[in-house]
Every structure is written in structure tokens, then in C-alpha cells.
Amino acid sequence: xxxxxxxxxxxxxxxxxxDENYYQAEDLSKKTKYVVLVExxxxxxxxxxxxxxxEYTLGDFLARYKRLQGYNVLFPMGFDAFGLPxxxxxxxxxxxxVKATKDNMKNFEKQMxxxxxxxxxxxxxxxxxxxxxxWTQWLFLQFFKHxxxxxxxxxxxxxxxxxxxxxxxxxxxxxxERCDTLVEKKNLKQWMLRITKYADQxxxxxxxxxxxxxxxxxxxxxxGRSSGAKIKFKVDQSDLVVEVFTxxxxxxxxxxxxxxxPEHPLVKQLTIPQNRAVVNEYIKDTQSKSDVDRQVDHQxxxxxxxxxxxxxxxxxxxxxxxxxxxVLANYGTGAVFGDIHDQRDAEFLKQHNIKASVSVIPxxxxxxxxxxxxxxxxxxxxxxxxxDQFNGLSSKQARGVILEFLISQDLAEEQVNYRLRDWVxxxxxxxxxxxxxxxxxxxxxxxxxxxxxxxxxxDVSSYQPTDxxxxxxxxxxxxxxTTCPICxxxxxxxxxxxxxxxxxxxxxxxxxDSTNDKNFVDPVKLQYWYPVDFYLGGMEHTTLHLxxxxxxxxxxxxxxxxxxxxxxxxRRAQGIVLGPDGSKMSKSKGNVVNPLDILSNGYGxxxxxxxxxxxxxxxxxxxxxxEILAGTYRFLNRVWNLINQFVTSKANFKAEDISSKSEERxxxxxxxxxxxxxxxxxxxxxxTAIASMMETLNSLYKINQEEINHIQLENWQIAFETxxxxxxVFAPHIAEELWQILGHDSSIQLSNWPTIDRKLLIDKExxxxxxxxGKLRGTLVIKPDLDQAQVENLVKQEQHFKPYLENQLIxxxxxxxxxxxxxxx
RNA sequence: GGGCGAGUGGCGGAAUUGGUAUACGCGAUGGACUUAAAAUCCAUUGGUCUUAAUAACCUUGAGGGUUCAAGUCCCUCCUCGCCCACCA
Numbered sequence: 001x002x003x004x005x006x007x008x009x010x011x012x013x014x015x016x017x018x019d020e021n022y023y024q025a026e027d028l029s030k031k032t033k034y035v036v037l038v039e040x041x042x043x044x045x046x047x048x049x050x051x052x053x054x055e056y057t058l059g060d061f062l063a064r065y066k067r068l069q070g071y072n073v074l075f076p077m078g079f080d081a082f083g084l085p086x087x088x089x090x091x092x093x094x095x096x097x098v099k100a101t102k103d104n105m106k107n108f109e110k111q112m113x114x115x116x117x118x119x120x121x122x123x124x125x126x127x128x129x130x131x132x133x134x135w136t137q138w139l140f141l142q143f144f145k146h147x148x149x150x151x152x153x154x155x156x157x158x159x160x161x162x163x164x165x166x167x168x169x170x171x172x173x174x175x176x177e178r179c180d181t182l183v184e185k186k187n188l189k190q191w192m193l194r195i196t197k198y199a200d201q202x203x204x205x206x207x208x209x210x211x212x213x214x215x216x217x218x219x220x221x222x223x224g225r226s227s228g229a230k231i232k233f234k235v236d237q238s239d240l241v242v243e244v245f246t247x248x249x250x251x252x253x254x255x256x257x258x259x260x261x262p263e264h265p266l267v268k269q270l271t272i273p274q275n276r277a278v279v280n281e282y283i284k285d286t287q288s289k290s291d292v293d294r295q296v297d298h299q300x301x302x303x304x305x306x307x308x309x310x311x312x313x314x315x316x317x318x319x320x321x322x323x324x325x326x327v328l329a330n331y332g333t334g335a336v337f338g339d340i341h342d343q344r345d346a347e348f349l350k351q352h353n354i355k356a357s358v359s360v361i362p363x364x365x366x367x368x369x370x371x372x373x374x375x376x377x378x379x380x381x382x383x384x385x386x387x388d389q390f391n392g393l394s395s396k397q398a399r400g401v402i403l404e405f406l407i408s409q410d411l412a413e414e415q416v417n418y419r420l421r422d423w424v425x426x427x428x429x430x431x432x433x434x435x436x437x438x439x440x441x442x443x444x445x446x447x448x449x450x451x452x453x454x455x456x457x458x459d460v461s462s463y464q465p466t467d468x469x470x471x472x473x474x475x476x477x478x479x480x481x482t483t484c485p486i487c488x489x490x491x492x493x494x495x496x497x498x499x500x501x502x503x504x505x506x507x508x509x510x511x512x513d514s515t516n517d518k519n520f521v522d523p524v525k526l527q528y529w530y531p532v533d534f535y536l537g538g539m540e541h542t543t544l545h546l547x548x549x550x551x552x553x554x555x556x557x558x559x560x561x562x563x564x565x566x567x568x569x570x571r572r573a574q575g576i577v578l579g580p581d582g583s584k585m586s587k588s589k590g591n592v593v594n595p596l597d598i599l600s601n602g603y604g605x606x607x608x609x610x611x612x613x614x615x616x617x618x619x620x621x622x623x624x625x626x627e628i629l630a631g632t633y634r635f636l637n638r639v640w641n642l643i644n645q646f647v648t649s650k651a652n653f654k655a656e657d658i659s660s661k662s663e664e665r666x667x668x669x670x671x672x673x674x675x676x677x678x679x680x681x682x683x684x685x686x687x688t689a690i691a692s693m694m695e696t697l698n699s700l701y702k703i704n705q706e707e708i709n710h711i712q713l714e715n716w717q718i719a720f721e722t723x724x725x726x727x728x729v730f731a732p733h734i735a736e737e738l739w740q741i742l743g744h745d746s747s748i749q750l751s752n753w754p755t756i757d758r759k760l761l762i763d764k765e766x767x768x769x770x771x772x773x774g775k776l777r778g779t780l781v782i783k784p785d786l787d788q789a790q791v792e793n794l795v796k797q798e799q800h801f802k803p804y805l806e807n808q809l810i811x812x813x814x815x816x817x818x819x820x821x822x823x824x825x
Numbered sequence: 826g827g828g829c830g831a832g833u834g835g836c837g838g839a840a841u842u843g844g845u846a847u848a849c850g851c852g853a854u855g856g857a858c859u860u861a862a863a864a865u866c867c868a869u870u871g872g873u874c875u876u877a878a879u880a881a882c883c884u885u886g887a888g889g890g891u892u893c894a895a896g897u898c899c900c901u902c903c904u905c906g907c908c909c910a911c912c913a
Contacts, residue, residue, distance in 0.1 A: 003864095173910095214829055218908060221828060226912080246913060259913095298826090298911060326911045336913045343826075344911050419912055539907080614850070615837065621906080625837060631850045634865095641865080679841085688839070691849035698849090701866095769845050774894045776845060778879070800879055814893045820844050824893050 004640035006604020010733040014113055022749060023075065023118040027513075028528050031072035035529055036063045037508055037568070039537040039545070040125075043079045043104035045089045048111040050577045050585070050624060051538075053595040054612045058574055058686060059536050060117045061613060064729045065681050067118070068753040074529060075118055076511035078125035079105050082133075083500025084162055084178060087431035091464065097431045101128055111596060116605045116732050123514040127503030128431070132510065134454035135520035136503050137436040139552070141447045142559060144437070148194045149425065151445060155263075156424055158186035163465035165190060167424045167499060169222075169544045185287070188469050190426040191435055191496060195551045199223050199418045201565065202550055211571040212619070215542050222543040224419025229403050230333060231412045233258055233310040235270065236318055242266060242310055245332030245417055249406075250398035252314045253359035253387040254339035256349055258321045259303065262286045263329035270321050272307030279304050279323065286325040301326055301348040312337075313411040314402065315388065324348060332417050346377045359387050360395055423548070425499060428471040430463030432497030440484035440491040449485050455493070471495040504545050505552040508532055508567065520561075527563060535568040538576075546571065572684065575621040577612075582623040593624050606731035607633040613686040613730060635694055636734055639727065642700060643720050643738045650713065662703070662710035664760075669699045670719050671760045677726050678756065690730060696723065717742065722754045763818075770795055771822040772804045788815040795821060 017023065025033075038059040041052055063075035081101045089104075090097040105126060112119060125132055143149040157166040161181035170176060171183050195202075203223055206216045228247035235242060242258055260267055262283045271279045282304050303324030310321055319337075326344055327336055338345040340356040349356050360382045361368040371378040372385075381395035390398050406412035426435070434455040436448040448455055458479045463472050473479055473495040484491040506520070512529040513521045537546065549567060557565035578584055579591030586592065598608050610632035616622040673696040680689035700719070703711075720742060728735035728748050739748035768780045768791065778800055782791065792813065795801050808825035815821050 214908080217829065221909065224909095224912065228913085244913085248913075301911085324911095328912065331912045339913095342913065345913075347911095417912080419909095542908085617838085620831095620838095622837075625851080627851045628837065635850085637865090687837095688849080691839075694849055705867095767845080771844085771894070774892090779845065812893065814844095816844065820894085822844085822893050 002644065004637045004734070006606060006636075006733070007602065009737045010114075010116065010605050013733045013736045014116060016747075017118075018113060018121075021122065022747070023120050024122050025074040025076075025120050026072055027525050029072040031070065033529055033533075034066045034071035034073050035508075035511075035532045035534070036066065036073060036075045037511075037532045037535045038075075038077075039541065040078045040080050040504070040507060041108060042083065042085045043081055043101055043108055044085055045093070045100070045104055047104075047107050048115075048595060050593050050595050050612075053115060053608065054577050054618075055536060055538070055574050056112065056117050057115065057609045057612050058618050058684075059534075060119075060609070061681070061686055061729055062534060062536075062684075063118050064732065064749075065753070067749065068725065068729065068751065070752065073118075074123075074511065075120060076123045076125075076508075077109075077112065077117075077119040077121065078123075078507060078511070079108065079127065080500065080504050080507070081105070081126050081128035082432045082498075082503055084164070084429065084431075086128075087429060087463070088162075090431070096459075097128070097463070101126065114599055114605060115595070116609065118732070123511050125507060125510050125514050127507065130454045130456055131515075131517065133433040133503065135510070136433050136498065136506070137448070137453050137455060138450065138520060139506060139556070140433075140498065140502070141436060141450075142561070143193055143555065144445075144447055146555075146559060148197070148555060150192055150194070151189055152192050153187060153189045154192070154424065155185050155187050156190055157183045158188075158469070160184055162429075163467060164428045165424055165426055165469075167501070168421050169547075186469060188426075190424050191437075191494075193423040193425045193551075195423045195548075196418060196420055198551050198554050199225065199420050201554050202547065205550065205554065205566050209566050209569055209571070211568075212573060215539070215546070215571055215573060218539075218542045219547055222420065222547065225416060226418075227414070227416050229399075229406070229412050230415040231313060231337075231406060232410075233313060233319075233337070235321070236309040236311055238308070240266060240269060242270075242321070242335050243333040244335050244337050245415055246337065248339075248341065248395075248399075249402050249412070250381075250384060250390075250393075250395040251339050251341040251359055252312070252337070252402060253384075253390075254341055254357060255312050255314075255319060255337035256340070256354050256356040257319050257338040258310045259327050259336050259338050259345070259348065260306075260321065260323045261327040261329035261334040262323050262325055264323070264334045267306065267323055270306045270308040275305065275307045279306060282323065282325075289325075299347065301344065301351050303348060303352065305352075313406060313409070320354070322348075322352070330421065331419070340374070340377065341379055343377055343379060357386055359384055361385055423551075425502070426496035427499050428469055429465055429497055430457070430460070430472045432500065433502055434473065435494045435496050435498060437494040438482055438484060438491045439494060440487065440489065442489065443484055443486050445494070446485055446491075452485075471497060473497070501545055501548050505549045506556075508535075508549075509562075530563055531566060532568045534570045534572075536572050536574060539573040542573070573619060575616065575619050578621065578623040580624050580626070585624075593626075598626075598629065603629055603633050604636075604733070606636055606734050610635065610690055610730055614690045616687060618684055618686055632690075635697065636731060638697055638701070639723075640734065640738065642697070642704065643724075644741065646704075646716060646720065647741055656709045658712055659707070659710035662707040663712065663715050665707070666703055666711055666715060666719050667757075668760050669696060669703070670722050670754075671757050672696075674722065674726060674754045675756045675761060677729075678753075681729070686730075693723075693727060693730070724748060725751045725754055766818045768818070769820040770801060771820060772801075773824055774822060777801060777804050784818050787817075788813065788821070791815065791821050 036059050038056050063073050067073045086097050086101055090100040157171045159166055159176040159181050161179050165188060166176060174183055175181060176183055203220055203225060226247050228245060229249045231244050233242045233244060301324060303322050306321045306323060308321045309318045312319055338349055340346050340358055341360055358372050361371050362378055362382045370376040384390050384393050384398050390402060403412060434457060436453060436455045437445045438448060440446050458476055460476060466472060480492050482491055482493050509521045513525045516522055553562055553567035554565040556562040581591050595608060599605060607629055611629040614632055615628045673692055676692040677689045724735045724739050725748060736748050763784055765781050766784050768782050770778050770780055780794060782794060810823050810825055812824040
């Protein structure tokens with residue numbers, strides 16, 4: 001008998017799968033389609049890591065399972081090649097990003113094949129290829145033509161290390177999420193996409209899809225819809241009006257001042273001459289601070305009195321107007337009323353000695369007293385006091401009534417605000433899609449005509465970013481100088497490029513028709529494949545890529561380029577694989593585990609695949625543990641030995657004493673396994689699916705040892721075949737090899753998922769739990785579906801239970817069919 | 826500060842959603858095979874408890890409650906993780 005040698009088996013089958021295009025999905029097939037999407041990687045120089053391995057392995061389990069079930073499965077792969085990581089890698093290694101991308105892509109493809117992923121490589125895409133980004137540019141122009149892309153001078157987040165502007169979503173704790181550099185503010189004219197126009201649809205659309213709750217919640221929170229009111233505060237002795245957004249109009253009687261953001265456009269006019277110097281100083285001060293500096297000290301609320309007063313529209317009281325940097329210019333109206341019922345406002349009032357009164361108190365009397373005495377800040381809903389005719393109303397009631405009252409006098413309107421901002425779509429970098437716009441002195445920004453797409457990235461020797469906020473493309477005259485498509489007069493090309501999120505916002509569509517040069521995707525193929533049935537990715541993309549690509553799909557559906565607005569029917573997120581020490585893998589910590597090292601250590605891809613599936617539930621963040629790998633290897637070895645032993649002893653094998661009981665037992669074991677694995681796979685419980693395969697193997701060993709002579713050869717054969725088909729989802733190489741060893745010429749992958757015999761699932765006998773006073777006193781093996789009286793009789797006859805029940809008064813008996821009987825004595 | 830989630834053996838983790846807690850794997854211990862080791866196979870493995878049972882009691886972060894029955898439901902508290910955060 002040969003030893004289990006994963007290396008030779010795996011390379012043999014990988015070559016065959018690749019040569020014979022096993023995983024090429026068929027366009028417009030009569031079979032039902034099923035699209036399994038996993039996030040495509042940046043083709044970084046370091047190659048595939050354990051995180052990719054987990055994500056793609058889980059996707060592969062599903063793809064193989066669905067294929068066996070008879071679906072026409074599309075499981076595609078490509079490369080998200082534009083963006084800073086590739087550019088930084090190319091700069092560091094002094095090669096062109098084009099070459100770096102090409103080399104790295106090859107390496108990735110090779111590595112993914114080594115792991116046995118059933119990917120359709122015929123549809124491979126590369127977002128940095130002109131034949132691809134031509135359509136990214138074309139899609140951008142659709143945004144432009146529908147007034148969804150516009151230019152605006154904005155104070156943007158600027159990464160001084162990467163020398164580029166960033167979207168809000170890319171700034172984490174005031175730092176660039178990629179390089180961890182402190183982000184600065186910079187005023188630049190930028191291209192923006194109107195994602196805010198889709199804020200409501202992006203929230204509402206979540207109802208039509210099946211996303212993990214925490215993913216949907218996170219998107220909803222990120223969009224941050226809050227309903228409230230916009231209130232007009234007239235300025236005393238002036239025609240000016242300051243508008244204020246609030247969700248707590250019920251606290252308006254507590255308004256003790258108005259507070260404007262330093263950037264608020266009315267600040268100048270509201271500042272009286274004698275305060276001008278200090279106020280200007282303060283504004284200058286805040287502008288020089290980064291967001292992080294501004295947030296360093298949440299306790300100290302700096303600010304200045306401007307000198308003017310506003311009139312509270314509800315009671316005509318005069319209240320002073322301040323500026324303070326804790327008020328955000330780009331949320332709501334950039335102004336708030338300061339009141340005692342908001343933690344931050346209350347701190348500001350206290351620190352600037354502004355007198356305030358309480359207008360909402362809790363029901364609890366003791367707590368109410370504390371609130372009135374201003375010992376405690378009360379920020380929740382309660383009941384109104386000091387509020388004229390509104391006294392006694394609940395906060396909720398008051399919000400309706402007060403708003404209506406102010407609306408009737410044209411002093412307020414209903415308003416919904418969003419935390420979401422428009423998407424800053426310009427980057428000042430070389431390695432991205434050029435924005436296909438020409439600036440004409442007469443016609444302004446003009447779309448590049450479709451026939452001139454793609455606007456190709458010029459070949460250059462230096463693509464280092466610049467400090468001045470201009471793209472390196474601006475230095476290349478031959479690129480910049482062009483003519484206006486309308487008037488043919490000299491004009492200049494846009495030199496900003498798109499963010500790395502552009503290509504990935506629609507990449508899944510290109511898989512449906514990856515080589516089309518007439519259209520971004522053929523409508524007929526689109527109709528067949530769209531939308532994606534299952535999408536697996538990282539939690540970290542929830543408010544970036546996932547939100548962006550939903551936005552694109554929503555827009556494209558609106559202009560009839562897509563059949564429906566939601567691109568992904570199901571979204572799940574896999575957990576992160578940490579280093580063996582339980583912290584994030586990083587080179588500096590030296591705790592990086594490389595999947596290819598595992599392969600070359602002799603374990604093989606099948607063991608590794610099982611290990612990443614078995615180690616924990618798929619969505620749990622977990623530390624890598626190489627002992628799991630030893631276990632899954634041992635398991636495969638046991639499968640190998642059992643089946644090989646069967647095959648080699650086949651010739652001399654004689655079932656001497658065939659017993660239908662044994663044969664049925666074998667059938668039941670296999671049947672139960674199929675049923676269990678199927679249930680688990682449908683719920684993505686890969687770890688327990690693998691566990692039940694292991695459990696079944698243990699049973700097979702046992703029955704092989706004890707009852708081998710009672711079972712016919714064919715029935716062993718059938719049992720092993722069924723076992724291998726299920727195993728092929730997880731460990732395809734060894735399954736193929738053993739399938740062949742069992743005597744098959746064709747691939748195991750052309751098999752069908754085993755059908756479950758429902759009759760066999762019904763137990764011939766059940767183990768009943770016998771409790772006395774809720775305590776387990778033993779079990780009883782009985783025929784199924786016996787009623788309470790029959791079971792009671794059986795229990796009373798049993799010697800074992802006598803001591804518990806004799807001389808006891810049974811007060812009550814609880815009975816659950818086929819499950820349990822409980823005597824309360 | 827807000828939102829979401831978690832806490833089960835020496836370890837990774839199971840538990841059909843209220844019905845035998847600790848499946849499966851790792852590790853450990855003992856045995857078989859071997860000159861020996863590795864590999865493999867067999868057995869044991871939550872605690873009181875060193876041996877035995879169809880024995881008893883205890884055990885799912887802590888405390889209380891509901892129930893015939895709680896890892897699972899409710900209340901209070903503790904700890905940890907993730908996401909967001911001066912968003913009015």
C-alpha cells in the first residue's frame with residue numbers, strides 16, 4: 001500500500017484541472033447559475049497570505065458544493081491592481097508598476113492554483129489594464145453626464161506620506177488607513193461623486209438583500225440618517241438668519257446660545273468690530289490644527305463670543321452667538337444651539353459661564369431634582385418643564401407639537417441629515433485611472449468622447465507623487481496638452497486619477513463578459529449572471545468597497561444599465577486570521593505564517609484547506625494554530641489508509657456472514673453524514689461539517705473492524721464513493737485520487753451531490769432521557785413515538801429507576817415524545 | 826460617549842435554539858507494534874477523586890430570577906473583542 005503523499009497527488013490533479021478547463025463557467029447555460037464572489041486581491045509583491053487563503057478556501061467550499069448540486073457556478077478571480085500599494089511597491093523596487101503588476105499577478109495565480117481553488121481563470125481581469133479601465137472611465141462619464149460627478153473646492157483629508165487626497169472612509173482615527181500617517185487638511189479642487197443622493201436608497205436597499213446583521217448595521221450607522229428640524233434664529237438688530245439643525249427640538253427652551261463652526265459663512269458678519277481680532281486669531285488657530293489635534297481634548301471646549309445676539313424663535317429671548325471648533329462645518333447647517341441637555345453643549349456652557357435652564361426632566365423624582373439643580377446632565381427623552389404651554393408633554397409629543405408650531409410661523413422646517421458625505425473621487429497619483437475629462441477655457445470641463453477612450457496612462461520614467469497637491473501627470477506636457485472636443489481649441493486634460501476603489505466598484509460585472517470591447521458587459525450575459533448570489537469579503541470593506549459598489553449599482557440601475565439596484569444577494573464576512581501569538585500578523589512582530597511554507601512542509605493543500613475550515617466558525621477572528629493542521633493531515637491520512645486497505649484486500653475479500661443489520665448500519669452512517677454536512681454547508685458551518693466527516697470516519701473504522709464480514713463488497717464501495725464525493729468539497733485532490741483508486745476513470749467532480757434517504761434518517765429506536773425532579777437519572781432505549789403511558793410503564797419496570805420512584809408521590813410528569821420524561825416527586 | 830458581539834475543559838471549539846453540557850480536533854496518560862524512535866492502531870481523559878460502578882455531588886465569567894427542566898430566556902454586575910465617534 002502506498003503512503004499518502006499530498007505533493008505528488010496535488011500537482012497531478014491541479015495540472016489536469018487546469019489543462020482541461022474544469023472550472024470554466026458556461027455563459028447562458030440552461031442550468032441555474034450561481035455566482036460565488038470573493039474579494040479580488042491587490043497583486044502585492046508578497047503574494048498570497050493566510051487571510052486570502054481562508055477567504056478563498058471558504059468560497060471554494062461553496063463553489064464546489066454548488067457545482068455538485070448541479071448549478072452552473074461562476075467562481076471568478078481577478079486583480080485590483082491600481083492604487084497605492086502597487087505604486088509604492090514599484091517605487092521601492094524601482095520597476096514600472098505595469099511590470100510589477102504583471103509579475104505579481106502571475107505569482108498570485110500560480111499560488112492560488114497550488115491551493116486547489118476551483119476558479120475560472122478564463123475570465124481573469126486586471127483593473128489596471130487599458131481594456132478594463134476604458135470601461136471604468138466610461139462608467140465615470142455616465143456619472144458625469146447625469147450630474148453625479150462634479151468638481152468642488154473642498155477641504156480634504158491629505159496624506160502627507162502618500163501625497164494624495166483621501167476619502168472620508170479612508171481616514172481612521174485621523175490617520176490614513178493604509179500607511180497610518182497623520183492626515184492633514186488641504187484645500188483642493190476635487191472631483192466628487194454624489195453618493196449622498198443615494199443615502200436613503202442605500203439604507204432601504206438593505207431590506208432586499210441578506211447581509212450579516214452587523215454588516216447592514218454598520219452601513220446604516222455610517223450613512224447616519226437622523227431626522228430632526230432646521231430652525232431659523234433671527235439675528236437681533238439685523239436681517240441675518242442663522243439656521244440650526246437639531247434632533248431635539250423639545251429642548252429648545254433650554255437654548256442658551258448659538259454656536260457656529262469657525263468655517264461658518266456668517267461668522268464675519270456676526271462678529272462685532274471690537275471682537276474681530278480675537279475671533280480671527282481663533283479661526284486661524286483651528287485651521288492649522290489637524291482633525292486629530294482638534295479631537296485630542298474632548299473635555300476642553302474652546303470658543304469665542306462674537307458679540308451679536310440671536311432671538312430664540314420659541315420665546316423671543318436674546319441669546320449670545322459664539323464660535324467653537326467642536327461644531328462641525330460640514331454637518332447639518334454648521335451651527336447648533338447650545339443647551340444643557342447635550343453633554344458637549346453643557347460643557348461649553350459651563351466653561352464659558354453661560355447661564356442655562358433645564359427644560360426636560362426624567363420621570364424619577366430624585367433624578368429630576370438632580371437635573372433641575374444641574375448636578376446631572378440629562379440627555380434622554382423626558383417631560384417638559386419651563387416651556388410655557390408645552391409643559392408636561394413628553395419629549396416625543398413635544399417634538400411634533402413644537403415643530404408644527406414653528407413651521408406655522410415659517411420659523412422651522414423638517415429636515416433629515418446624513419453623516420455620509422459625498423465621495424472625494426480625485427487622487428493626485430500616477431497609478432490610477434486618468435479621469436477622462438478635458439478642461440476647455442470656454443466650455444469648462446468636457447467629457448472625453450467615447451471613441452477616444454481609454455485615456456491611457458502615459459509611460460513615464462518618474463511617477464513619484466509631488467508635494468504641491470498636483471498629480472505627477474500634470475508634469476507631462478504631451479499628456480496635458482490637448483484640444484477641446486467641442487470647439488477644438490487648445491485645452492488641458494484633467495490630471496487627477498481615480499481612487500483605487502473605482503475599478504473595484506464594478507469589477508464583478510466584468511467577470512460576466514471579461515473580453516467585451518463593445519460594451520462594459522453584454523446585456524444578455526448580464527441578464528443571465530446578475531446579480532451575485534454570494535459575496536464573501538472582509539469586514540473592513542463594509543463602509544468602503546461594499547458601500548461604494550452598492551452605490552454604483554444603484555446608480556447604474558437608475559440609468560437602466562443594470563437590471564436591479566442591489567448587486568449582491570448575500571454578503572458575509574470572514575474572520576481575520578491572527579498570528580499564532582494572537583496578535584495581528586505583521587513582519588515587524590515576526591508572527592507571519594505563510595501558506596506556501598505550509599505546503600512546502602509536506603502537509604499539502606488539502607490539509608491546509610481543511611485546517612482553515614475547521615479551526616473556527618468562518619466569521620470568527622482566530623489565531624493560527626499549526627496543531628489544527630497536524631490534525632487535519634492525520635484525518636486525511638486515515639481516509640487514505642482505510643480506502644487503500646479496502647482496495648488492496650478486495651481480491652481476497654469475502655463477506656462470510658452478510659447481515660442486513662450491518663449493511664443498514666453502514667448506510668445510515670453515510671446517510672446521516674450527507675444530511676449533516678448539507679445542513680452545515682447551507683449555513684456555512686464549515687467547521688462542524690468537517691467535524692461530522694471526521695466523526696463518520698471514526699464510525700467507518702469501527703464498523704470496518706467489527707462487522708467487515710457482514711457487509712457486501714458493493715456496499716462498501718458505495719459507502720466510500722459517497723464519502724469521497726462529500727469530501728471532495730473540502731479536499732478535492734485526495735478525493736480525486738481515491739476516486740480513481742476505487743476504479744473510476746472520470747473525475748469525481750462530475751458526480752452529483754448524494755441524495756439523502758429521508759426514510760433512513762428516521763430512527764429505529766430513540767434514546768429517551770429519564771429525569772426525576774429535573775435531574776438526569778438515566779436513559780432508556782425505546783421504539784420511537786411511544787406515548788406517555790407506555791413510556792411510564794417501561795420506566796417503572798426498569799430496575800435501575802426503582803430507587804428514585806419507589807415510595808414517592810409523583811406530583812407531575814412532563815413528557816416530550818422521543819425525547820424525555822421527567823417525574824416531579 | 827454610541828452601536829454590535831462574546832465569555833463553555835489544559836487549548837481551538839460543539840450543543841438540532843429551553844430538553845443527556847463538553848461533539849470533533851489538539852494536547853496529555855496508558856497499551857500494542859518496533860532493537861529503538863517516528864508513524865500507525867487501541868484505550869482513558871471536566872472536577873470532587875488515587876482505583877471500581879448502571880454510585881453521589883459539583884460544573885458553561887459573578888450574583889439573583891422564571892421554569893418540571895437554563896450554556897440557551899429575564900434582571901444586576903464584571904471582563905474582553907470589533908466598529909463608529911465633538912455628527913447636534
